[in-house]
Amino acid sequence: MRDINQFTITEAVKKSFRTEEGSRFKFLLESLIDHLHDYTRETNLTHEEWMRVLMFLYDCGKISTPERHEFILLSDVLGFSALVDMINTRGGATEGSNLGPFYLDNAPRKPLGADLAGPRQGVSVLCHGVVRDTLGHPIPGAIVDTWQADGSGTYPIQEEGQDKYDLRGLFEADDQGRYYYTTILPKPYTVPYDGPVGELLRAGDRHSWRASHLHYMIRAEGMRGIVTEVFFENTEYVDNDAVFGVRRSLIAKLEPYKAAKAGDFPLERQPDAMINFDFVLAPGD
Template sequence: MRDITADNITEAVQQAWGNAPHPRLHHLLQRLTHHVHAFVREVGLTHEEWLATIDFLWRAGQISDDKRNEFALLSDVMGVTSLVDLLNATPGATIGSVLGPFYSDDSPTVPFGADLVKDNEGTTVLVTGVVRDTVGKPISGAVVDMWQTDAKGEYATQDAAQDDDNLRCKQECDAEGRYAFTTVEPAPYTIPMDGPVGAIVAAAGRSPWRPSHFHFIVRAERHKPIVTEIFFTHDKFVDNDAVFGVREPLVRKLDAMRASDAGPPGLERRPDKRLDFDFTLVPLIRS
């Protein structure tokens, strides 16, 4: 088409995507074009604003590396990550939450009752529970993958002073589907504010804080894995999470350990508090 105008350009771009071989790809590109063009028209985007947007995206690419994805952070603060999680929730399973930018798949495997506290400062917490299927049957051999910040609000992947494996682990559940380890209570923290996404958040006057939480991925053979987080009732940021990850079923109270509470057998350290949380996984449908 040689006579492109403001009235026909959207249709022309949609036609350009018309040969996309996969129906889903064709649909996504068509609808993306429609909504992006509609946004530009609705706000009357200026040249200066368009150039600022291009520069923002360029800077997001420049600051991203194998340990940091600024585009994922952008998705988080726009609520897109959580919206995708919520729209794709598996009925009957523990509700999911955001993966975040600090996950690494090479966490060390630790035994039942392991002590992750080591020389970390802070309140010690027993984290324990059972992984079950949707009919309540414990899943022996399920793997609980956990990572968290330290008591200063920093992940091992952020802080050069921490060992790479600090406060993260994988643990195989026992014959009764139980997992248990001791760790330190994580602290709230701000999203990375030194990049273009942080600059936008600051300019908009938004809170950059995330409430304290544990991250989990729970997997088991022939079951759909879940990615989620556990938050705490006492955290002052639990009602104002910068990335919209809090779900009511994931907010729990940290209970003080009673003198009569020995915890599960094999525990390596006596903790100050405990968190009990059971996970539910949905079996995969066999074809």
């Protein structure tokens, strides 16, 4: 290895990892080493720039906590998260979109028709639709797990003194695969920009706003679950979301509430508006 140079070092590093021939780990690692080294050679990276990159990662580590994961945020603003969502979307299924940092895996189970907003201020909206498979058949019993920001763009989990399970609900689709509940329209909010990723955004003259959205995790027995977001037509940032979460197929239309059109659901609260959004799951592996 004493004879390595800037061209042969890449193979030397790959060989130093004695990983299982043909394994996924070997493939991921070797491709990573190739890209890292190609990047370094193509840019003729200086020592100062190299140290800047490493200090940036160090600073991301320092500001991170279990509730504030700066590396996920970095992945988000570089479109890495969105790209992973895109390539993992199955044909015919609803497109995936950002999980984000606020998911809780033990959201309270709620009956269909429940209201998630309670006394909160905002535009009350009925969210309804059908969970189907890729052949168009409804999936009775599908689980619709949702979470969202409030009418000022804040998640209850972000504010002291609030119940972190507020504005969350886990619903079971009825025998026609239908889900329905009321909530308030969430508002846009900024991703955290007081850390290294915020500095990066400012250096690139980028804003930190997310288009307003509802988060969904949908799953059903024997089907491949999806994590996605639903956005609203004609709302702010829907064309320049800071984390590249919006897809045309994920934009829902807000309409005035009409019971007849909605399907005459039994609702806990009378809504002002409604959106209709169907989810499609592909078969599991």
